[in-house]
Amino acid sequence: MTEIVIDVMRSGEDPDIEETGGEALHADLLASTRSTTSMTTESVPNGKNERSRLLSEGGNGRVAPSKAYVAVEKVRLAFSKLGFSAKGKDRLKTIKVLIMFSIVAVATFLFGANDEDDHVMHFEAASSSSPAEHDIPLDIPHALLEVKFTGPFIPKIRTGEIKNNTVNFTVAIMGILADGSNQVQVVSKNVTLSLDPNRTVEKVEKSFDVDSHQYSRLFFHIESEDPKLIPFGMVFDSLPEAGHYQVIFAGIILGFVYILIIFELVHRTIAAMMGSLLALMTLSLLNKRPTLETTVEWIDFETIGLLFGMMTLVAIFSNTGVFDWLALKAYKMAKGKVWPLITILCLFAGIVSAFLDNVTTILLLTPVSIKLCQVLNLDPTRVLMAEVVFSNIGGTATAVGDPPNVIIVSNKSILAAGITFATFTLHLCIGIVFCMAGAYGLLRLMYRKLDLANEDPPDVAELKREVKVWRRTASRVPMVSVEQKAVRAMLMGKMLETEQKLRDMRSTRSRSTEKWRENLVELEQKYRITDFPLLVKSTGVLIVVVIFFFAHSAPAIHVGLGWIALLGGVWLLVLADVHDLEALLEKIEWATLLFFAALFVLMEALGELKLIDFLGEQTSNLIQSVPESSRLTVAIISILWLSAIASSFIDNIPFTTAMIPIVVALGSDTDVNLPLPPLVWALAMGACLGGNGTLIGASANVVCAGLAEQHGYPITFNMFFKIGFPMMLVTNAIAMVYLLICHSALGWNSP
DSSP states (O other): OHHHHHHHHHSOOOHHHHHHTHHHHHHHHHHHHHHTGGGOOOOOOOOOOHHHHHHHHHTTTSSOOOHHHHHHHHHHHHHHHTTOSHHHHHHHHHHHHHHHHHHHHHHHHHHTTSOOOOOOOEEEEEOSSSOEEEEEOOSSOOSEEEEEEEESBOOGGGTTTSTTSOEEEEEEEEEEETTTTOOEEEOSOOEEEEEOTTOOOEEEEEEEEOOOTTEEEEEEEEEESSSSOEEEEEEEEEEOGGGGGHHHHHHHHHHHHHHHHHTTSSOHHHHHHHHHHHHHHHHHHTTOOOOHHHHHHTSOHHHHHHHHHHHHHHHHHGGGTHHHHHHHHHHHHTTTOHHHHHHHHHHHHHHHHHHSOHHHHHHHHHHHHHHHHHHHTBOHHHHHHHHHHHHHHHHTTSTTSSHHHHHHHTOHHHHHTTOOHHHHHHHHHHHHHHHHHHHHHHHHHHTTTOOOBOSSOHHHHHHHHHHHHHHHHHHTSOSSSHHHHHHHHHHHHHHHHHHHHHHHHHHHOOSSOOGGGTOHHHHHHHSSOSOHHHHHHHHHHHHHHHHHHHHTTSTTOOOOHHHHHHHHHHHHHHHTTOOOHHHHHTTSOHHHHHHHHHHHHHHHHHHHTTHHHHHHHHHHHHHHTSOGGGHHHHHHHHHHHHHHHHHHHSOHHHHHHHHHHHHHHHHHOTTTOOOHHHHHHHHHHHHHHGGGSSTTSSHHHHHHHHHHHHTTOOOOHHHHHHHHHHHHHHHHHHHHHHHIIIIIISOOOOO
16 A cells, blocks of 8 residues: 555656645645555555656656656745745744633633623513613623614604604713712713603613722613603613723724635635634623523524525535536537637526525526536636626615625615605616626626636546545545544545546547547537436425525515425435435535624624724714705715625624615605615615625635535636626726616606
């Protein structure tokens, strides 16, 4: 065994293999084989180092080093001179790990330094003749009090609806001086809440600046203009002086997460986990540490259930060979031409995403696209990025195409304004047609100088992918016991055996157009349905699931998208009579699911640090500061671009949730005098189209990247950014022009 491994390793190096493996892999292999030499009786043949042999024999014309090999050697030597040798890289990696672990360890310690905030609800009642008082504990110093009132109050989202028919409810913080005089002072400015005459229970949040050091007693003083007793509940968090800077802390945490992802210092899932831990640590230091139950509730299990259920369906569906068959049909439809094929896939992704949510569309389309790219010998990453961009654009057109749209049209105040599924689709789909046309033109422009075809024929490309798979498998085997070392050596031997096949194949084949492109009969024999009964079962369940996706908002159906996908997965598991469940679970993108869970916690924690509220309030203040004649134009531009930029860098679901109250308040406030529908269209277009800005801007982006990585075609943050961010800018610019023409110029402001 050792003889085979060492002999294959010395038999010639390939530039492409050097890129994917490098000297670190060979050193690792040598360590593995040395550790298992005592287990074998085979001898290791002597021989010169490969580099010395190539350089010494190159002059004799027997084995001349290739230009690519020489280039790789020059780069290696240059990095060696700069101190980035293999040992130097190992040192840098060790330093990086130590820094990351130190951050996590410190964050963990500080997170556990404070108790959980149990958020006890305090109940009081107040009237015009009987004000209420509630003591504020002085066991910890106070600098900022965040109070959540629950009762018959009018939240900001509805201030314009009942503005002239309200009763005031005044809240103040009073204090008794600790100097012995027992003098009562007003500690903070009064806050006035409006009582809802319909007595609808709502939650209203207010903040109070306090200085507790000079008082022996602090208490809330609540008065009501209503002669009847008004019951209400209140929960408050007492923050130290640093609470005034919590928005800055949130921005720093978000920037740190993006640095980890952009420079690929850690996997994006680990980056999201570290960001979540830092955000939770900050909340703990500000006396706002959530309980474990609250943290788990922050995870959007509707989305997690949708992803897991659809991944299960796709995993079983793939065993039928239908993705190979569909890829061949698309290949025949495009007649083997690249751009007609890309056009078909992008249009299909955009149109289907308008009626089926874009996450499900990408889950179904990605395996077909990868197979199709393998048939056409194309780089799948470029095609997949184009598909997911058009999927996000198409999903903007209807109320069910993208999660932010679902949140918007489900809001009661927006529904009360006459914005229905039909009106939403009518206003947005027209603009999205222009956006898709502009995006396609930009795609052709950006891809014009890119060689979409793989440098190698399909069989060579497949072998290279196998090499990566063997290497990844070997790297996951620990080096503890003798048996584990032997297994790892065997896996590496298999990897190097595949590398040798790759070298032999390259030496006997030219890189000209291969006969396989024209041999359609051979392709039809290779790519066909392998399990027709399973295909019938899978198709039937998938059709039922899609039908329920369309009808899930009907009054008679009481299950959401997550439940529909999960129940569909259970149906197919039973119908398919799956016994090897472990093999099926290996096809689930667990890293993607964990990323979404960590991202939801991160975004909710940043929301608790008031980052999203700060962005929304600044936009509201900007709109209200301009003259009324140009207020609608400024409002459309501000909401659209704030939503687009913010949704590129933070998840658009919590951002949309936070922006809806601000948009509705602007549209319902008679003093601001803005129509609500244009503001809703601007929010929807900005939040959905902005998801194309970065890899983690939209759920479909992350799902596509996870599936591509599972198939051996990783999509990095920087790769996606180069395509997605220009697309985001262009499509939002087109959307802005469309909205300004329709609403500022033509006045089409009715629902």
